[in-house]
Amino acid sequence: MTRAPTLPQDPEWLATTLRHAQRGDLIAVHDLLDAITPYVQRLCGPFALQDAADATQETLIVVLRRLGQLREPAALFGWVRVIAVREAVRVARQTSRAIPAELTDVPAPGDPMLAADIRDVLDRLSPEHRAVLMLRDVEGLDGQTASEHLGVPTGTVRSRLFRARHSFRAAWQADAARHPDAIRDRRGDGSDVADR
Numbered sequence: 001m002t003r004a005p006t007l008p009q010d011p012e013w014l015a016t017t018l019r020h021a022q023r024g025d026l027i028a029v030h031d032l033l034d035a036i037t038p039y040v041q042r043l044c045g046p047f048a049l050q051d052a053a054d055a056t057q058e059t060l061i062v063v064l065r066r067l068g069q070l071r072e073p074a075a076l077f078g079w080v081r082v083i084a085v086r087e088a089v090r091v092a093r094q095t096s097r098a099i100p101a102e103l104t105d106v107p108a109p110g111d112p113m114l115a116a117d118i119r120d121v122l123d124r125l126s127p128e129h130r131a132v133l134m135l136r137d138v139e140g141l142d143g144q145t146a147s148e149h150l151g152v153p154t155g156t157v158r159s160r161l162f163r164a165r166h167s168f169r170a171a172w173q174a175d176a177a178r179h180p181d182a183i184r185d186r187r188g189d190g191s192d193v194a195d196r
Contacts, residue, residue, distance in 0.1 A: 011073070011074060014035065014073055014076060015073035015074075017031050017032050017035070018032060018067075018070070018073045018076060019073070021067060022067055022068055022070075029064070029067075032067075033060060033064075036060075036063070036076070036077070036080050037056070037060065039077060039080065039081075039084075040056050040059050040060060040063075040080060040084050041056050043059075043081060043084040043085060043088065044056045044059060044084055044087070044088040044091075046122065046130060046134045046138070047085065047088035047089055047092055047127060047130055047131050047134065048088040048089075048091045048092045048095075048127070049092065049123055050095075051091050051092060051095050052088070054091050055084070055087050055088040055090075055091040055092070056084075058087045058090070058091055059080070059083050059084045059087040059088070062083050062087060063080055063083055066083075081149065082148065082149050085131060085135065085149045085150060086149070086150070086151060088127075088131070089127050089128065089131050089150065092127030092130075093127055117175070121168055121171045121172055121175070122134075122168070124171060125164060125167055125168065128150075128160055128164075129160060129163060129164035129167060129168075130164075131150060132146060132150065132157055132160040132161045132164050133161070133164045133165070133168065135149055135150070136157075136161055137165075143157050143158060143161075
């Protein structure tokens, strides 16, 4: 078994490595885990927040246990994504973050980066709402695919998405109303200079 090339998503390398791993080749299992772990970490982070490492570990355990069930190597990353989303939501539910923080308790702005502010609002949503927002609005999945990933009916995805967007928008607007100077500073349009 050769080591992973620069791009571990190379279909030929991936298919060979997967087949060897399914036959019990420990080096291939290691190489496969090296290839998918960063992807799993990226998926679990937004769903499980501070428990992302636990969700990543749980996902990798399930992947290893079910590796023999995967028949098509080209489907590996989609198959892993389904497992990662379900495990991350499950881990998030088991922690204290399963009860969302009050959206009216917006922390004082100190970080001018928009991404950090968005992350802050996302962190205060329930795991189910974070999951559906990430799958639909960040990953760009359609409702049917998101429902398959989450293991819930399509109607549930639609209602959760509606509530999640509503909650996100309300928290974002409340933050903007409380701290208009921070919002103006974020734009970087120089309007804050005129106020000095």
